[in-house]
Amino acid sequence: MSFANIFCWQDSYHSQIALWNGFLLIRFTTDCGNTAYMQPIGGEPSADIINALAADAALQGEPLRLFGLNEQWQNELRRLYPDSFAISYSAANSDYIYLSADLAQLPGRRYQPKRNHINRFVSRYSYRFEAITPSTIDHCRELNALWCDQRKGVCDRGEQAALHRALDNFTALPLEGWILYVDDRPCAFTIGSAVNHDTFCIHIEKIDTSFEGAGAMINNLVATELQHRFKYINREDDLGIEGLRRAKQSYYPVELLKKHSALQLSTSERQMIALWSEVFGDEQQDIEDFFVRLYDPALTFTHSIDNQTVAMLHIIPLQSETENIAYIYAVATKEQFRGRGIASALLTSALRTIEQGRFHRAMLIPANQTSAKFYERFGFRATGELFNSFHFDIDYYLGTGNSEQDFVMVRNIY
Numbered sequence: 001m002s003f004a005n006i007f008c009w010q011d012s013y014h015s016q017i018a019l020w021n022g023f024l025l026i027r028f029t030t031d032c033g034n035t036a037y038m039q040p041i042g043g044e045p046s047a048d049i050i051n052a053l054a055a056d057a058a059l060q061g062e063p064l065r066l067f068g069l070n071e072q073w074q075n076e077l078r079r080l081y082p083d084s085f086a087i088s089y090s091a092a093n094s095d096y097i098y099l100s101a102d103l104a105q106l107p108g109r110r111y112q113p114k115r116n117h118i119n120r121f122v123s124r125y126s127y128r129f130e131a132i133t134p135s136t137i138d139h140c141r142e143l144n145a146l147w148c149d150q151r152k153g154v155c156d157r158g159e160q161a162a163l164h165r166a167l168d169n170f171t172a173l174p175l176e177g178w179i180l181y182v183d184d185r186p187c188a189f190t191i192g193s194a195v196n197h198d199t200f201c202i203h204i205e206k207i208d209t210s211f212e213g214a215g216a217m218i219n220n221l222v223a224t225e226l227q228h229r230f231k232y233i234n235r236e237d238d239l240g241i242e243g244l245r246r247a248k249q250s251y252y253p254v255e256l257l258k259k260h261s262a263l264q265l266s267t268s269e270r271q272m273i274a275l276w277s278e279v280f281g282d283e284q285q286d287i288e289d290f291f292v293r294l295y296d297p298a299l300t301f302t303h304s305i306d307n308q309t310v311a312m313l314h315i316i317p318l319q320s321e322t323e324n325i326a327y328i329y330a331v332a333t334k335e336q337f338r339g340r341g342i343a344s345a346l347l348t349s350a351l352r353t354i355e356q357g358r359f360h361r362a363m364l365i366p367a368n369q370t371s372a373k374f375y376e377r378f379g380f381r382a383t384g385e386l387f388n389s390f391h392f393d394i395d396y397y398l399g400t401g402n403s404e405q406d407f408v409m410v411r412n413i414y
Helices: 003-008 047-059 071-080 100-105 109-124 137-150 157-168 214-226 242-249 267-280 284-293 342-356 369-376
Strands: 016-020 023-029 035-038 065-069 085-089 095-099 127-131 176-182 185-194 199-207 232-234 255-257 260-264 300-305 308-319 324-333 361-364 381-386 407-412
Touching: 003 157, 003 185, 003 199, 023 047, 035 047, 047 071, 065 071, 071 085, 071 260, 085 284, 095 100, 100 214, 100 232, 109 214, 127 214, 137 157, 137 176, 137 185, 137 199, 157 199, 176 214, 185 214, 199 214, 260 284, 267 284, 267 300, 267 308, 267 324, 300 342, 308 342, 324 342, 369 407
Parallel strands: 035 065, 199 232, 324 361
Antiparallel strands: 016 023, 023 035, 065 260, 085 260, 095 232, 095 255, 127 176, 176 185, 185 199, 300 308, 308 324, 361 407, 381 407
């Protein structure tokens, strides 16, 4: 985490900074519009700082959500508040940390493919490499526009806003960056900043892929510039994008910096987790992953008796290439309360909500034939398609645990 990153992504996350008892605190808005906090900076984890953040979150009318927690903080959170937080780790959020000397020198057989890419680039092109200056910032804008054109204009708005904010404030932040030219034409640029005395973080990198080896070349040249000032280079996370993951792994990081996320649980939510475990027998971590990553109180339906949650149903919005899907998940009723029409009432309410939303279809996976017959009463029909034949951008497994038998049932909405 650096000030440059916080500032550049301001349009997306609306970050606010405060000092409290020696801690630097960062409050921001998630992609889902929820208030959240980064791991406090500047001190050891304690009940005092956690309680202060929880109180601030309560003033926003929300539970405490914490992001970017290292191992020490997540362990202390579990010790200080047992069963009060759901905590999740996703590999997609881990930062890739490299030895700058490795990226600069590319030693040994495992880096031979990278050296081959660089050698082909050097033999094929007349190039030059130089630091970004105020007079060359527009060259970065030109290359970024070309990069978007190569993707037919499909560019992340938040990332583009962050890039332009970085270029607009390049000197003031301050940032460092470099441009790679071929015959006076920019073909790659990299922008980053120092995180601390021994680590430099790469925030932005754009490459014209029509120049073979440009990516390997600028990576190597930037590392060569940095290796005598910084021991490590942080190339941030892979966002769960498979191609980006392969590319970052191919440079052999010395560490994947784990970042945990946590959600403060209400009494009702703790009861739902207990119900989930009782009915499905899933691992505690799998359940907590769901609550941190996908759980939405507005799309959760429960039934309580004597202040105890005895049934639940969750809706997860999913998006395919052609339609919006409401996925019905974790429908559960305590055994002693089955046969009373509770699940039917929850499903009726859920379908009413789905029909009022912008969904094309409702989808689910029945646990067994008895469940399938139950869902048929509500208009669901088996399609003969396996759930894994659909491709959703989601960092959570939504099947039953047997992908070869996860046949979906759907109900068309419109």
